[in-house]
Amino acid sequence: MIRALYIGRFQPYHNGHHYVINQIAQEADELIIGIGSAQMSHEPADPFTAGERVLMITGALQDLHKPLYVIPLEDINRNVLWVSHVRAMTPPFHRIYSGNPLVIRLFHEAGIEVLSPAMYERATLSGTKIRDLIACDKPWEDFVPPAVVRVIQEIDGISRIRALNQDDGDCPGR
Structure with missing residues (x-):
């Protein structure tokens, strides 16, 4: 049995994210999704709370048909201790999937198997780009699963993102 993080x-x-997680699900029996920087919210780069992100992820993955654990992980700002922190906050896992060089290094140094999944359409599918589209009142809904659209609408996330970015001046015509 393989439990992956x-x-x-x-x-x-x-x-x-959805593509990568579905690829991981083909290799793992159980999945742990760690919501990084869980303490961050209501900021331009981090507009959503951990709870809102849990709703997005669990809604989008409701048809996964595998055990799924969605765990908020707060930053501790001490990289040398971070793997121990993650281990303390999650169910035991056998491997981690990441494309983040620091995460790869830290888990590798801790002796945990690390696999780097191929990113899917990274040029267009990034949180930054999607937040920018929302802030600039441009179509964004096709870049996220329908469950995420519903959560963002339910929490009035569109107006939150626009309010958080109202002074950045990066949107033409605004």
């Missing part, structure tokens, strides 16, 4: 900020959870 995948960590991301998921600000918001998007189709790139």
